[in-house]
Amino acid sequence: MIGPVRGIVQRLIAGALADQAGVERTKAKRGAVALIQRFGSARNLNVHFPMLWLDQVYEANDSQP
Numbered sequence: 001m002i003g004p005v006r007g008i009v010q011r012l013i014a015g016a017l018a019d020q021a022g023v024e025r026t027k028a029k030r031g032a033v034a035l036i037q038r039f040g041s042a043r044n045l046n047v048h049f050p051m052l053w054l055d056q057v058y059e060a061n062d063s064q065p
Contacts, residue, residue, distance in 0.1 A: 002036055006049050010034060013053065021057040029058040 010032060018028035031054040040046035 002038075002047060006034055006036060009049060010051070013051070017053070017057050023057050023059045027059050030054060 014028070014030045014032070015025055017030060018025045021028070032051055034049055034051045036047070037050060038045065038047055
């Protein structure tokens, strides 16, 4: 149940980054690392998604080898 939620959050952030950069979403290349952390420091249930995103969006260029 938690994995699909993380995927939705990643798609939303990736789409917003591509839109801000002015690059088509299908051609935009992004980089991110995301984890699912289920417990807090006191072993209490505290689900959250620490994410590290690249600050740029790269556009795929098919004309170069």
